[in-house]
Amino acid sequence: MTPDLDVRQAALDIHRSFSVVAPAGSGKTGLLTQRMLRLLAACEQPEEVLCMTFTRKAAGEMRRRILSALQRAQEDTPPSDAFARQTWDLARAAVARDRAAGWRLTEAVNRLQIHTIDAYCMQLARRLAGEAGVIATLTPTEHVVPLYQEAVRELCARLESADATGAALAVLLSHLDNHWPRLEELLIRLLSRREQWLAQLLASNNERAALESAVETLIRDTLSALTEAFSHVAGDLPGLLRYVAANRAAQGAPAILDVAARTLPEPNSTALPAWKVILSLFLAKDGNLRSKVDKRQGMPTAKDSVVPAEANHWKACWADLREQLATRPQWLALAQDTLALPDSPPSDTQWEVLNSLARLLPELAAHLELVFQRRGQCDFTAVALAALRALGDDEAPSDLALRLDYRLRHILVDECQDTSGLQFDLLRRLTAGWQNGDGRTLFLVGDGMQSLYGFRNANVGLFLDSRRHPLGNLHLQAVELQANFRSQAKLIHWFNRIFQHAFPAREDPGRGAVPYAPAIAVQPPLPEPAVAIDVLATDADDTHLGEQVAACAAQALATPGSVAILARSRGHLQAILPALNRRGLPWQATDIDRLGHRMAVIDLLSLTRALLSPTDRVAWLAVLRAPWSGLSHADLLALAGIHAGDLRAPLIPRLMRWQDNAALSAAGQATLARVAPILLDAWRARERKPLRSHVEGVWIALGGPATLLDPDDLRLCQQYFGLLEREADIARSDWPEFVRRAQQGYATPVAHTDAQLHILTMHKAKGLEFDTVILPALDRATRGDETALLLWHERVTAAGHRELLISPRQRSGDAGDPLYEWLRREAKLARQLENTRTLYVACTRAVRRLHLVFRQPGPKGPPNDSLLAPIWPALESELTHPGADTQVTMHSPAPTATAAAEPVLTHGLRLPPDWQPVWPARPATPPSPTPNDERESDGSSLARLAGTLFHRSVCQLLREGPRHWDTARIQRQELVWTAELSAVGFDAEAGRAAVARIRRGIHNLLTDDAGRWLLQNHTQAGTELELGYQDGGGQTRTAIVDRTFVADGVRWIIDYKLTEPDGEHRSAFLARQRERYGPQLANYSALFRRMGSEPITTALYFPLLPHLEICT
Amino acid sequence: MPSPPADIVSLRPALVARELILTANQRLARALEQSWAAEQDAIGRTAWERPRIYALEHWFNTQWERLRDAAFPPALAASPANLAVEQRLWRSVIARQPDIAHEEATGFARLALSARQLLERWDLDLTRIGSDHCGSALFASWLPLWRRAMAARALLTREQCLELLLEAHDSGVLPGAGHAHLIGFAALPPRYRRVLEQLCDRLTTHTPPRRNSVRRLVTPADADAEIAAAVDWAADYLRAHPDRRIGLVIPDLAACRDRVERLVRDALTPHHCLPSTPWSPAPCNISAGQPLSDLPLARTALTLLGLHEESLPSGCAYALLHDVYWGDPDAELEVRSRAEIELREGRAVTLGASDLRRALAHAETHLQTPALVTERLQEAAEQRRRAPRNTDFRTWARLFESYLGCLGWPGQRSLDSHEFQQRQHWQELLEHLGALAVTGETVDWGEALDELRRLAKAAPFQSRTPAGRLQILGVLEAAGLQFDALWVTNMTDSRWPEPLDPHPLLPAALQRHLAMPRAQPEHELALAQLRLQEFEGAAAEIVFSYPLRDGEVELQPYTGLRDLPATPAAEPRTHPWIPLARNATAPEIVAWGDAPPCGAGELEGGGSARLRDQSNAPFNAFAIWRLGARPLLEPEPGLSRADRGKLVHRALELFWTGLANQEQLLALDEGARAQTLRAAITGALDELARHRPELHGPRLRSVETDCLYRLLLAWLTIEMARPPFAVVAREHRVALDLAGLPIALRIDRIDRLADDRVLLLDYKTGATHSSSWDGERPEDPQLPLYALAHPEHLAGIALARIRIDPRQGCDLTGLADRELLGCKTLADAGLPDDWAQALRHWERTLGSLAREFLQGTATLCHHHPDSATRDPLIALNRLPELEDIQRIIESS
């Protein structure tokens, strides 16, 4: 029978909540899919079921699985495989429910609530903006550092303010030796983790008490566990302690141990010194077990003792206890932890710094909010905090249902070990008020062994704790999967053997420690050895390593199946990629090589910079030296040297005068004859085109594409242009940041998408599997930051709470603070634990075969910070006595490389000076209309508006009939004009002149003879007549004729103009107007002519004069 | 013959009868008009009375104007508020609420406005909102306040104006609209429908025609590739069918419009990007505009307007200095550049108007040019100063314009047509700002500017393009249009149907119930299907596409398309001339050799750094010292390292001016020592404060004083432990001629030791310097140069490392001929063990470096690995490329 079958069936019980441990290869996505299908079959609305994943990729995968299950269920033939069959059955039920309820899930896929936690927070915050605030209308971004920096700089700018903020800043600055960049760095780091301290700071108005109590809990938790560990040893420990106490008292040592104690000391900080004395009986200073004791520990030898028999008795008792303890690694670890516990409170300077931080941080967070609003962007933390705020403190669940318009009944969480405290809070609030058996369930799936995101605030301790304590009122049933469906049996056995010892012996949510849970193989063993280990010589260099890894890859690729090289960091791949290329092995990789390292991209950076900044001489010189120009040393000197002017002045003016520069060589002149006009044209036309096109155009014109050496370079250049297109603003306003982005961007790989060889980091490999997995450079250490300015740790206590321990580094030269030292030790331990887990994840990606490559460690073993370190104790013996499924190859030192040829040190590249472009000449385009640089002569917006209102009123007048327009009516119309003017912000005062003008116009029109004639009831009259026509270019256009009619067999076409001469002679004015509007009128008359009209007269009517100007 | 842009078959009778036709948007109205025109044209009519086709919103406007013109009293009593006005009122109402953070008011105002629109368009009143939902409770509490604010200013919403239309219709002021035809509406809000039903005798809704189109599904790798594929397809299609019209539908068009436009230009008018090609309109018509604030003219104007409000990040300030849209940038080029260099030397992180003005004034004086820029800035500052504290928006619009005029915006360069249009838009923008005067608010410059920025961001700029054969549209804009072929992108099942996103200020249940936008799953599904149908009826040939992945997420097509066979997209193309250029020529390899020997003018005023650079990287020495290739300084927060180094130097100089020798130092008691030291520090700070105004701040000063004090005290402890010495010179200037290269040196300090010989000291405040002085190319020849310049009675040369980073601490290190605190002996350092010989050694090695420099030796390499890792000139020396060149040489 398949292992785990019972457990898996049980986990499909949709009336119970679970916390499931699902190690690598245990088929958790299948389990989640099945449970989700079952839930869908039983719910009112699909929105009641929420599945949260850690990555978008996982969410997409879940969605795809559900969808394909639903689609498969439309077919009537069940699959034969048992698991698939069960899924099909569950999906059939879900489909039936879907049909009954009319959801049409396979079309309305969005109704499936499968989201990353971030996306779900976004959704909550958007829908509950009333509670959450408008943060959700902002765009979350990954590029948060500039936003943090802006907030930090705003805060720092307040140094000189007289308030407490300024004082607090001064304290910090002084602590950091007035080193502003370091202060910024510290504050930025704090902002990026603000969810860990913000709530705490805002909640407690007494940081000192909060921190002290957190330290106390830490001590209690550790000592309680230690007491518990002691309880498993048989022997008269209390008696021994009394004996020791008496001896110490006799020696005059401080009375730390109670001479009359019948039990071990209390587990609290007061008793901590006593505990440390007790532990010193068994542990030496270095933390290892003592081999002997003497009177310094309060155990005099029989010789020194007054009562030798007693001494012997207790010595034997001690020896017995020691023997027992020696077999208990759990005890040993706890004892070591206890010795490291901080035993004195932070110093006053520490407090001063902490208090200053406590004062600044909320303010800093407030600045950040402002920056977010200003920039329209925010980080994901802000969204999560907003979502949390929206859910409220003790929200009644019914209320949430009301606000969201659906009832959340079931939550499934994938990769729960990687959730952060903040995300856990969200879960807690979403399930507030849930009870076991009330029809609502929580289903957590995770694996402590695969927690990799400590650096992103993941706190695996929370998942561990969910298996011990209820979440709110909800008890989760702890369930473990053990089967591994992925790897062949031999690999499983090897994992079990090696990782058993690599993982800590005791589970400790406080620091996220998980012991190893052995797996049960489902896949049968394969014939060949499962694990190959290549041990290189201790001094093997990177090239050698690369060659070896490439050799392994080549060998693995010889048989069918996928192969992956998983590196811990991208840096570790630097030597490997070239080796693969040398062997001609195609590979696919994402996010591996950096963009800004190739000269082709550096050249583009120079070109961009030069076009943006005339001051940047390095950029301009680089442009002139780059292969598209390739000026010689002497020509550069002739152009830029001191003889041509100030060494700091811009080069553009000299480039403009290059023809006068007698010092240029013939080749230089030929080059500049080609290059200078391009650069100068570009400079003169700056900002006229989008930056990317501007730069790309210059690059093409210069022949940039012809200068690329490697086919890959073109791809990099394209990517650079993509960056430039997206980040043009940054390039303009913050060049160093733009360069940083260009350098840090990853080159998108060549599309060898069918290559069987994959290269990725171990983190990215999570959730994937490959037939062969190669792990290179396991002996490489990574650097940890043990001297951070501020260390803190979010600790899950034994009771399941989260508490913050925090300590600033002492000013240089001062002695270490105990809490800081403790935090340092924890940070180091946490990193080592994470190393173990990383290696576990990497190894368990293998289906058939695992390949380890590392250098033979020195006598002291591999560096503590390497991935090899945790498995080394178990692996070392394997190297000398390989098991049947392991194959070890020890490599001898590499032969020294043959001497390289003499390097060239004076060479460069250039296009031939007479290079000419090869593209077709520009087709003659119709010149774009030359802009009319003078402002429209009908003047201000006010005048324009007056004209419009006049036109509208004339229409109205004609609608009503001129005879109805007496003075009273005109007065009434004045209200219209004022209203219209005031609607666009001209109050009565500002609009007065305009109103008067319109009034005068209307009045004249009604009284002037010509005007009255225009208004008469002519035949075929039209007002504001719209005529459609097609212009020469085939465009459809509309002409609007103010007034037209037929009188005496003549078609009149008249435009009104509410203008008058402004100090100009009347005839000149009229001439100008005719010239101006003549073409327009001619166009109108042409239109009428086409419609087959009578003879036509066009005219302009100037009601202000009043005058009818006949034009034709 | 291209197909008409819209199908008018079903409308033809209505058109002939001149009935009213209302469309969902302006674009469709225009398309119908064009189709009608084409028909007229076909039957030989060249002019006609324009048919009555209007976009619905536009038609409502014309009706409203009629009411007004008829002086209908209710329509005169109040005016419609535009959305910007309404939003300001919302903002001011919301900002006054105690429970709303000030910075959130704008965001909430935007939400409240759209909630209000929904409310009115759906004919709901407050009672329907309820207050059990926090968002709607807020909204319900704001709404009456806002209504009061509107009423107080006699303002109406556009939706309220519709009610007035009905009123006027009832009272006979507004004639009925006869038989009206609706086209292109997927859904019509209840109020619109009600109003139309009453105004018109009859309403006919037209649905787009169905037809059997040829459909394809293309699957590009990702969203970028998708757009590229669509554009490439469009270009090929247009080339193959010179008389057809096609469309691209891109749902997120606003987000990628610039890229789309660029791709189209690359494909259809590849010369567009060449520097000699002037700007021309895009060869396509894109329905999404760019925010005006993103366009260069407006961007500059907004920056200039904010110049006196808050200081700019220095990067923006440098960019503004070179901005082409103010003043006379070409004539002022050198002045502006020089000002930039001066500002950069100050290393300030932000810069204000006065900083710019000062630097420009210095530059103008230095370059002896008339103070034109300075005058402009001064005049603008004066205008800013004279502006009223608070006034109405109309006045601000006027003041802003004249302020910009002072600064010479938009610059001396003549405007091309694109810029001209931007400028026109800017004028309109100022009009909009002025129109906000309706709110009756008086605000200050900063607030008015913020509002202008908001308006500029919301004002979509569309440059005028002739109607082309390629239209690029969003989903909504495509409604009702017809093409010969159509490509629709992003058909993933996560966008079709749209995910729900109900309005947060209205109860979700209500919205679902009434099928408000994005509130009801069934409605969204139906809408998606309808749209798909529309697309299918819109062209005879249709390509659907969806990206296979979005980052690491695999995407799926919309369910309705799953049956179509999918074809992968071709590789996206580059600009078409790139392959042409690449295939034509290969670059040749040239040996640059050495630079010309130094000429007479090139030697003045150099210090030891020239030799240091020559020693480390010969080409760089040439580039830096003879070509002026010095990287620009970048800002540093707080006091810069350079400034702090200067402070240490100066404080020590002052300190040892007060004391003559170690004896005196030792004689001071702790208090006196502290006092003397503090006095020296104060002196140094006072001097620096003349150039660094930030040092006037008491806190920064006191923090820096403390830090310097700690640092120098630590150093003095070392000085006190030294064997006795007297200070004989501080900042001692000497000149040296080395093989013809003049070198000016300043010895930080010269101490006389007990044996009357001297120790030459150099203070180093930066990161660790561990130099070696032996060998042919000493890494930092400064101390040996001291020795050569001052060979008399030499006991030793030493670095006093007083490192500002306290983690590194202070010490003394150097060379001496015998035991001397902290110094190596010459012999231990691998040098001849007496001074005379050591000096001769250096004369030879440094002399040869000097000769290298003079001769122009410019080898492309780093002689010390350290200098290679932080080489700021790789763009110029092109070291990363050498390996490739080597390979090419070897292989040929």
Ligand code: SF4
């Ligand atoms: S460029 Fe890199 S460092 Fe800068 S904000 Fe973006 S992700 Fe962060």
